[in-house]
Amino acid sequence: MNNTIKNNNNFICQIINKDFKKNKKLSFYTRFPPEPNGYLHIGHAKSICLNFELAKIYNGRCNLRFDDTNPLKENIKYIQAIEDDINWLGYQWNGNIHYTSEYFPKLYEYAKELIKKGLAYVDQSTKEQIREYRGTLNTPGKNSPYRNRTIEENMELFKKMKKGEFSEGEACLRAKIDMNSSFIIMRDPVLYRIIFTEHHQTRKKWCIYPMYDFAHCLSDSIEGITHSLCTLEFQDNKCLYNWILQNTSVKNHPKQYEFSRLNLEFAILSKRKLKVLIEKKIIQGWNDPRIPTLSGLKRKGYTPSSIKEFCQKIGITKQNNLIEFSMLEHCIRKELNQTAVRTMAVLEPIKIILYNLEKNHKEIFIVPNHPNNPELGTHKIIFTKIIYIERSDFKEKYDQKYKRLKLGEEVRLRYAYIIKAEKIEKDEYNNIISIICYCDLNTLGKKPKNKKNPAVIHWISVQNTLPAEFRLYDQLFNIKNPEEKKDFLSYINSESLIKKQGFIEKQIGINIQKNIEKDNKISFFQFERIGYFCIDYLDSKKENLIFNRTVSLRDPWNLKNKFK
Structure with a gap:
């Protein structure tokens, strides 16, 4: 990614390049300074x-510093x-982790310095x-x-604050700047509470804590930060x-x-609003896949x-805009298309009985784990008289536009034969129990004679199944910009x-079961014709495998932008 940043030559790189031209001995030093009051989100990743x-x-160097100035949160x-x-994410900070609280004694002295200069009260x-009064x-x-x-008087009162002789909210330390400033932030901001x-x-x-604006710049200075982004x-x-740097005796600015x-x-990226979602149990917690x-x-x-690819694509500018979620999906879809193992799963199974096959009919097919990557190897699938297909891949009523399985029509089973639906079996409540089909055993790996190639659907043999739960995630909000809405919960x-209860290929499931309790390593799959999925390493158990849908197969962002 570093070469990409160089090529982009964003405005921050331009500033740094100018700084190096002015001072060839400059040592670049920056920091990532999160407040430890919630989990990091995609905005922090940028x-x-x-x-x-x-x-x-x-x-240069990059510190990790926790701006821990508010113990309440x-x-x-x-x-x-x-x-x-x-x-x-693959990053390592410079040296030890830093905390703003490390500098509390120094910050207290700088506050007293402002009081002595008549610049705080x-x-x-x-x-x-x-x-x-702020206006x-x-x-x-x-x-x-x-x-x-x-x-x-101010010095004595500030010492009393430190000793705990005032109650909360009874006193605070403020900078003495300008109550008429056009910048409200400069109208005697609070420095300590x-x-x-x-x-x-x-x-x-301590019972007095510096405000973020007071502590942040001084912590940057103490650490020798050159560029505070x-x-x-x-x-x-x-x-x-x-103003704080200029009016205290710090050496580094x-x-x-x-x-x-x-x-x-x-x-939603606001940590405050994310906490509301958690407290109201709309989501499971900070690691809910919907946020x-x-x-x-x-x-x-x-x-x-x-x-990282997503952060590179959106770039670094001074212009606020709303980024398409499909761009983020494009980045993971592009990667998983190259790396995810292909296998078949059925999320809403319906039974197919191939009436012209013997009861004990069994064939083994060797299929690739990836069509374009032989290094990922192969695996075996079993073909038998009774199989499962997706319920959505069959339609009872005739529909000319429907290109999958319907009565009197044919489809090809992925890696296997062409079948034709001839009859439906229903229960007493008119629910479909099974579909009776003819299997053309002359069509394995062959095109049908004098016919167009039919649509291809996925399937699993009843003898080759392992039950699993599938969690299909969609956007948590149904409007593009919920962040700007006060009533965002609406x-x-x-x-x-x-959630769907279906089946995966048995051997794939057994392999996952062997490792599920050993580590939290994520396994990625493309369930053919459905989407990209990963094992949920938190909720899955050996006897209950759970898969989270990462992203669908369709890439609307790429289709929209490929000609740009």
Whole structure:
């Protein structure tokens, strides 16, 4: 991917190239700084790929730093999940993992430095009053009644905050900047607040915690970061980022550059909204295959290389846009088309009885695991008198446009013979039990004489089956941009998950059963004519194999864009 970034020459590469021309001794240093308050999603993958790949290109370094400044929302399980996701993508951070909490003592000293310079004060206004005094985009803010406290008074009060002598919400430390600024972020932003919650790293050592905007730029500086890359929603924060660096005694002044965040069709990327989906049990958890978290995509069958390919395709720009979900599907479909083992599965079985075959008729066919990749080998399938086909591959009523099995018409069984439907057997409730067919034993590997080639359908011998569950995933939302809707829960797709109980080829299933309890390695398959599937390594048991549909066979994005 690093060569691709060079060729794209995106605007961030152009900036870095200019920086190297100005300073040939420049050492490129960046970081990926997630807040450990949820799992990573495909939007984070864009940032991960950008930062780590740039570090490769410019022989630099990329830190992993957890911006852990809010113990109310953070959890050690999120830290482990984030580490796992970055490793899964194939990246390794520079040195040890860093935490903003490592720098709490230094950040506290920088806060005192601002107080001593008359650039910060302790405010005892309520949250509501602070919000009211801040004003709006059209109206200027008003000074807090506590804004003109003396340096000595502010220093004493800030020390009391640290000692826990104020209750939560009773006091905070604010920067003294400009309540008339056109940037609301510069209207005396809060730098520290009081939280009496144990921190996952510092335990009960602190009860005051720095705000993200205060801690982030100083952490970048402490680590010697040269290029601080973030998404466009932090564009206005840049003025505060620079103000803090300029008004403290830090030596390093990183430069912040913004790029567009990833917005994906039919998907929610807000961690706050994803938590709502989990809390309301609309989805199973952070690794539900219907949401674009990296763990969800992994469970659905996406690979690190397909996600990197997607991030390369969408590029790095300053323009926000809504990315087609079909582009993401195209990337995994393209890969699995080359690597997934072909086999047959029947998701909604209906029985076919080939009446002209003997009861004990049995043939073994050797079929390829991949039509274009002999290295993937072959496997055996069994052909017998009674087989299963998909219920959707038979239609009782005549339909001229229907090209599969119907009464009086022929189809070819994949790798086997041509059959003709002649009779239907039903139960007392008029449900089809089985279809009685004639099997033309002269058509194995041969075209029918004086006839057009019939449609081909897949099948499994009743003697070659192993039961399995198939989970068919669709978009979780039925509108393209649920992120922009306040009532996003009103647009949930009620058919985002459909479960089918069917069969897979027995030997394939046995091979999976042998390994299912040994490791969590994902096995990928193309179930012929159905789609690409992977084994669900979390829910599957030896006696109950579960397959998740990764993506269908049809590629609408490629069809739409192949001539562009």
